[in-house]
Amino acid sequence: MVAFDAGVYLRRLGERLLxxxxxxxxxxxxxxxxxxxxxxxxxxxxxxxxWWVIDDYATATRIRSGKPGFVHFGPPLRRHEADSxxxxxFRVIDQEIPxxxxxxxxxxxxxxxDGGTLRYRRCLDAPGPGQVSRLSRRPGGFPWNHTPPDIIxxxxxxxxxxxxDGGRDGEGYVDGELALRGTIAPEATWLEIDxxxxxxxxxxxxxxxxxxxxxxxxxxERFLWRHLAVARPRSGITTALEPLIxxxxxxxxxxxxxLLLGDLRAVAARMPRxxxxxxxxxxxxxxxxxxxxxxxxxxxxxxxxxxxTLVLGAVAPTCDGVQFAANSITSDLDGFEVEFxxxxxxxxxxxxxxxxxxxxxxxxxxxHYLGIPTGGGVRGDSAQGTMRYWPxxxxxxxxxxxxxxxxxxxAVVSVSLPENSENNR
Amino acid sequence: MTHWWAGIxxxxxxxxxxxxxxxxxxxxxxxxxxxxxxxxxxxxxxxRAGESVPCLELLRTWSRRAGHPHVLTLASRGPTDPLNLDxxxxxxxxxxxxxxxxxxxxxxxxxxxxxxxxLQATTAAIWTRRLRTGHAQLxxxxxxxxxxLYGRVLRTLRAWLGEPQLAVELTMIGPEEQRRIVHxxxxxxxxxxxxxxxxxxxRGLAVTFGRLCIAADTTDGASWTLHTLGPGLADLxxxxxxxx
Numbered sequence: 001m002v003a004f005d006a007g008v009y010l011r012r013l014g015e016r017l018l019x020x021x022x023x024x025x026x027x028x029x030x031x032x033x034x035x036x037x038x039x040x041x042x043x044x045x046x047x048x049x050x051w052w053v054i055d056d057y058a059t060a061t062r063i064r065s066g067k068p069g070f071v072h073f074g075p076p077l078r079r080h081e082a083d084s085x086x087x088x089x090f091r092v093i094d095q096e097i098p099x100x101x102x103x104x105x106x107x108x109x110x111x112x113x114d115g116g117t118l119r120y121r122r123c124l125d126a127p128g129p130g131q132v133s134r135l136s137r138r139p140g141g142f143p144w145n146h147t148p149p150d151i152i153x154x155x156x157x158x159x160x161x162x163x164x165d166g167g168r169d170g171e172g173y174v175d176g177e178l179a180l181r182g183t184i185a186p187e188a189t190w191l192e193i194d195x196x197x198x199x200x201x202x203x204x205x206x207x208x209x210x211x212x213x214x215x216x217x218x219x220x221e222r223f224l225w226r227h228l229a230v231a232r233p234r235s236g237i238t239t240a241l242e243p244l245i246x247x248x249x250x251x252x253x254x255x256x257x258x259l260l261l262g263d264l265r266a267v268a269a270r271m272p273r274x275x276x277x278x279x280x281x282x283x284x285x286x287x288x289x290x291x292x293x294x295x296x297x298x299x300x301x302x303x304x305x306x307x308x309t310l311v312l313g314a315v316a317p318t319c320d321g322v323q324f325a326a327n328s329i330t331s332d333l334d335g336f337e338v339e340f341x342x343x344x345x346x347x348x349x350x351x352x353x354x355x356x357x358x359x360x361x362x363x364x365x366x367x368h369y370l371g372i373p374t375g376g377g378v379r380g381d382s383a384q385g386t387m388r389y390w391p392x393x394x395x396x397x398x399x400x401x402x403x404x405x406x407x408x409x410x411a412v413v414s415v416s417l418p419e420n421s422e423n424n425r
Numbered sequence: 426m427t428h429w430w431a432g433i434x435x436x437x438x439x440x441x442x443x444x445x446x447x448x449x450x451x452x453x454x455x456x457x458x459x460x461x462x463x464x465x466x467x468x469x470x471x472x473r474a475g476e477s478v479p480c481l482e483l484l485r486t487w488s489r490r491a492g493h494p495h496v497l498t499l500a501s502r503g504p505t506d507p508l509n510l511d512x513x514x515x516x517x518x519x520x521x522x523x524x525x526x527x528x529x530x531x532x533x534x535x536x537x538x539x540x541x542x543x544l545q546a547t548t549a550a551i552w553t554r555r556l557r558t559g560h561a562q563l564x565x566x567x568x569x570x571x572x573x574l575y576g577r578v579l580r581t582l583r584a585w586l587g588e589p590q591l592a593v594e595l596t597m598i599g600p601e602e603q604r605r606i607v608h609x610x611x612x613x614x615x616x617x618x619x620x621x622x623x624x625x626x627x628r629g630l631a632v633t634f635g636r637l638c639i640a641a642d643t644t645d646g647a648s649w650t651l652h653t654l655g656p657g658l659a660d661l662x663x664x665x666x667x668x669x
Contacts, residue, residue: 011498011572012595015579018502053568056498063499063531064506068514071527 004251006045007053010036013243014057018064030054033349034227034239035247040352041223042253047353051075078351079321082344082381088112089186090313090327090339091200097193099143106198107175108339109184109191110327115159116180118151118191123173148178149194155185175375205310205329206416211319211409220253222355224264226405228271229358229370236372236388238271267293272300292360292368296391299367303333305392306418314413320406322346322357326413329400335390338371338402343382347373358405361389363397363417371402393417429550430454431646432628432668436539442479449480451543454550456487483536486529491547494566496530497573500545502580503626510535546627549573553620557600571597574619581631582606582613586656604639606658613658634664 010032017031036050059071089111096103099122107119122143148161159182190199214222227239241264248254254261267289289297308331315325325341342357350356359371371387393400402413435452447460458480461467468485471478490496501508512535517528534541552570555563575595583591592612598604600618607614617639625631630638636653639661643649649666 005568005571007568008571011568012575015502015572015576018506018576019580019583056495059527060499062515063508063510063534066509066511068511068516070516071531072517 004044006039006251007049009247009250010039010045010050010053011056013247014053014060018057018060030058031243032057033352034244037227037352038220038223038244038247038253039251041219042248042251044251044253047351048075050352076349076351078354079344079346080381081321082323084318085315085323085325085341085343085382086112087313087315088116088325088327088341090311091188092309092311092328092330093191093198093200094309095198097196097198099149099194100145102143104143106193108328109200111184111186115182116184117164118178118180118193119175120177121173121175143176151178151180151194152192153184153188154190154200155188157183157185157188159184175377177377201309201311203309203311205312205418207312207314207326208414209314209316210412210414211317212403212412214405214408214410220248221260224248224260226355226358228264228268229360229405230356231370231372236272236374236390238268238273241265241268263290267297270297291366292362295366296368296370299391299394302392302394304395305333305335306331306395307333308418310415310418312413312415314415316404316411316413319404319409319411322404322406322411324404324411324413326402326415329402329415331393334392335388336369336393337374338387338389339384340387341379341382341384342404345378345381345383347378347383355407359387359389360403360405360410362401362403363394364399365394365397367394367397369393427643427646428454429553429623430546431643432649433543433546434539436543438536438538438540440480440483447480449483449540451540454547456484456543458484483533486533487544490526490530490533491544492551493526493530494548494552494569494573495527496534496545496548498569499530500534500541500548502576503584503631505580505584508534508541542627546623549619549622549627553600553623556619570619571595574617574622577622577626577631578615578617581626581637582615585632585637586613604652606637606639606654608658633666636662 013035014032032054036045036054039045040047040050055072055075058073062069062071091109091111093106093108096105098104102122105121105123107121110117110119120143144163148163150158151161152158159180162179162181164177164179188200190197192198217225224241224244227244228241231238245254245261245264249256270289288294310329312326312328316323321344323343327339327341330337346357359373361369361371363369369389369391371389373385374388375386377384398417398419400415400417402415404411430453435450437448437450440447440449442460445460447458450457450459458464461478461480464481464484467478468481471481510531512532515531533544552566556570574597575593578595579591579593582593583589594609594612594614596614596616598616598618600620602618603616604618604621605614605616621639625638625641628641630641630649630651632638633651633653636655637658638651638653640652641649642652647667647669649668650663651666652661652663654661
């Protein structure tokens with residue numbers, strides 16, 4: 001019997017992908033990546049060696065495409081140590097104001113000791129064919145053009161206002177932020193932005209933070225379940241597990257026909273195949289699915305979520321080198337969103353020898369929820385953004401735990417939820 | 426014994442050099458700057474004058490890169506796999522280790538004419554010899570060599586059998602071992618040596634008269650005996666081609 005050679009396995013996979021242009025993905029999203037990470041976690045190949053293979057075939061793909069640009073990519077960096085997140089007082093605004101002939105949604109205000117950050121969103125007209133939608137290329141795309149607005153709080157403080165570094169382009173909208181320097185009263189109840197008043201909502205949720213050890217599992221088992229839980233950012237498309245499974249079976253790290261594979265495939269078959277915003281409201285049959293997947297998929301398609309917003313400002317302890325802060329939760333009929341900060345920035349793909357971070361949530365009724373980053377920006381070492389969780393929050397739940405699963409531990413922000421009678425913003 | 430380049434026709438490329446159009450020719454396993462009578466002397470003179478001689482630069486790059494199996498990873502897998510690159514539109518990260526040489530390889534693969542095909546034929550011949558005689562890097566590069574053989578066998582079989590999704594399992598055997606290609610329930614099992622690349626594939630003999638060639642022998646470089654299989658993979662037969 002020929003000994004398994006992970007380098008040969010990956011390169012042969014690369015050859016097949018090269019012969020199938022539908023399978024080719026650019027750069028870090030190479031279709032080789034999943035199999036490479038699987039073989040790394042199985043100890044069959046070193047991460048840097050596996051990356052050479054990915055990079056070789058990225059180059060081979062590029063020189064067949066006629067496209068300009070870099071012919072290869074450096075490996076994704078391992079997560080690095082970042083400064084601790086500072087607690088920020090958070091106020092939800094969620095109010096549209098007129099700016100320069102259009103409307104801008106002023107989303108929220110984060111208050112720090114020496115200023116704050118005001119986030120806004122401007123919806124764009126649908127771009128026509130060939131039109132570039134990027135904010136920086138659209139004349140008049142900045143809502144305040146070249147001069148930031150004048151801002152005053154309810155206590156009479158008038159911070160210096162500059163355009164911030166954060167923000168991003170989304171599907172049909174652009175997010176931006178204004179950096180405020182100077183005092184903002186923590187107890188302020190409103191802001192005036194160029195004379196338009198917006199209210200600062202401050203209903204604070206009660207929360208606790210902590211760290212829990214993850215269930216003791218083999219590295220291969222944890223790897224596969226984790227990849228099933230981590231969807232493509234923004235779209236929410238589930239990772240295809242079969243290339244990972246096939247690599248592990250070929251390497252002898254996983255047995256075809258094992259109980260684990262049966263459980264994985266049963267769950268994978270029921271995971272939503274469509275991007276988050278295109279999912280149909282359908283309930284799946286989930287008997288026999290292992291937890292937490294059974295309870296996650298059992299409520300898929302629910303549309304009975306309560307509608308409220310809670311301000312948190314909870315900073316979880318650093319967990320396996322990663323820290324996150326939950327600033328607010330907004331629940332709606334089919335899911336809920338958490339405005340979060342995370343350090344270091346977890347954007348992009350993880351290194352081949354690191355588990356991607358998964359964002360689970362659970363309630364006191366043993367329901368589970370999965371989070372997908374849907375937008376955000378980078379701020380120095382950290383990132384901020386919006387995490388969209390599915391399915392809808394169970395309206396009977398009294399407690400919600402937001403879980404950031406890293407390597408062997410998970411950080412927990414445990415939030416007391418409003419009673420039913422409070423379910424109004 | 427015949428030379429590895431026997432049966433592979435010459436190839437030329439035009440190079441703008443010193444204000445003229447020069448010819449660089451590959452012939453009999455060697456790259457020649459046709460318009461430069463004393464390459465070594467000219468290189469020395471050009472270096473003294475702080476100038477470069479494009480024809481001779483091409484020769485130097487060739488000699489540096491032809492022995493690297495990375496050539497086989499990047500080069501075309503045959504007529505159904507054309508490269509489409511504008512070397513001046515590509516960008517290279519010189520900070521990355523190993524990649525400093527990649528631009529050189531890609532410049533050779535973008536050289537035009539049949540020169541890129543001759544480059545990969547040269548690389549395949551070099552590693553066929555090294556597999557036979559031994560080489561310090563053999564274990565390191567073996568995955569690349571196996572993949573180079575696999576990718577070309579895969580394309581050849583899929584096109585020949587008209588099955589774009591055909592599954593191919595390949596065992597890279599030694600040059601004296603029994604070559605075989607058999608149908609299985611999942612696809613095709615192939616046992617071929619790496620030398621199939623320079624001996625058969627690089628000579629354009631992989632599919633001849635609609636039959637798959639698994640070996641090609643010659644004693645004089647002109648008369649070739651091909652060992653071939655029909656699409657059923659059961660009827661091994663040989664025939665001779667005289668190229669004179």
